[in-house]
Amino acid sequence: MDSSDEFDVIVIGGGPVGENAASYAIAGSDRTAVIVEHELVGGECSYWACMPSKSLLRPGQVLDTARNMPGVQELVGDKPLDVEAVLARRESFTHALDDSSQVKWAESAGISVVRGHGRISGEKTVDVDGRTLTARHAVVLATGTTASVPNTPGLRDALPWISRDATNLHEVPRRVAIIGGGVVACESATWLLSLGAEVTMIVRGSALLANAEPFASELVATALRDRGATILFHADLQSVSRPGAQDTGIGKIHGGAAHLTVGGETITVDEIVVAAGRKPASSDVGLSAVGLEDGKFVETDDHLQVPGLDWLYATGDVNGRAQLTHMGKYQARVTGDVIAARADGRPLSGKRFSATADHRQVPQVVFTPLEVASVGQTEKQARDAGVDVEILGVDIAVAGSSLQQDDYSGHAQLIVDKGTDTLVGASFVGPGVAELVHAATVAVVGKVTLDDLWHAVPSYPTVSEVWLRLLESRRE
């Protein structure tokens, strides 16, 4: 074997998680690492998910704020967004799908990049399109997830958009049907509405954002309807027909009109966005070569190690623990630290070697017209877990929020464990609440008592004053 095919650490998948795992595993040492990537170094997040979606959402938020701000609203009036400028700014974030800057970063961090499809072929070995790489210490699987497209009659033949098309759109369809009611569906609806599309959401269940607090789901549904969305709940998509379907490329309208049969009625649109969940990218990565099941989320312990295989780690979306970039990168830091410690013969003593935050301490922000920022358990999750729950809830109406924009509306809720008087969950809904969630995360992770929180005084006039209102609501 060529020595250039031997590395201390092999990472399959060069998304945000693979990059961080590789970098932490070799930092400050003479260890070597390679990232195997069959598409773009930077992964889903950089080119197809977080960055393009948030760059498309921000102009709509700014316009909303401007329309509710005397002195500015007169300037913007009813003017729509400048679609071309919004898409050009999106391209500046995705570098027009050119990953050379990320490859440069990897190389500058001492990480090699091998282009191709990686498959585990045995213990500590990875096949990349016929070339065999060998790891001295560890192999990290960081292959992420891909979009699921349901097997509804006619749907796949209609060549619907998936999230990659919606985030990388080059044309705004006049009428869009979005299939799904989760985070990707709600965020896509938000930017498509702000870019001028007519949006119909086809939701199988009875609520948007089914994992959020019910009040959050309702506020988001109202905000989307207020912006013109039609939302069909309990909607059964029976079939799709699109005689003129055409593969015109990512983010371009895929042919002629599509006709969707939903509960016996026909809906005609110019494009369909399927946002019906994600599946692990684990069906063709060689799991069966080492006794694991192909195509499933790869189970791990809190060191992100696959049980029974002390050289194999599964990190990020592919392990199904928390499908979010920040949580994947957190897991990657743990993975890299564990690999480094084991390679050096150091014990795994200390909190940094276990991804404990994956358990009931996960923060998330959904960037809908009213943002939904949450951490930890919802009321239902806490009750199901046997927590003796106290709920504190208030509408967000403080000096900071009234300054933010006219007609500010939002709601906040804390889930308290009465037994320990600590916070186990928090949800904030409203314009610009994303930045509130980190304080809640610190309180949940730090198990801060509400008695102590009383002394964490929010600055005036900020939206954070809602913390004071929440604590005051308990004294009344």
Ligand SMILES: Cc1cc2nc3c(=O)[nH]c(=O)nc-3n(C[C@H](O)[C@H](O)[C@H](O)COP(=O)(O)OP(=O)(O)OC[C@H]3O[C@@H](n4cnc5c(N)ncnc54)[C@H](O)[C@@H]3O)c2cc1C
């Ligand atoms: C539309 C959308 C918006 C999102 N917005 C946010 C957000 O705002 N905030 C947030 O925290 N999360 C967001 N997410 C989730 C986020 O994108 C993922 O959690 C994150 O990308 C996971 O990182 P990862 O490195 O595990 O996987 P990925 O980013 O999917 O990277 C995996 C990499 O592995 C490569 N790969 C796969 N198989 C192989 C193989 N066999 N050989 C070689 N290479 C392979 C892929 O090409 C890819 O580059 C969003 C997701 C979507 C779909």
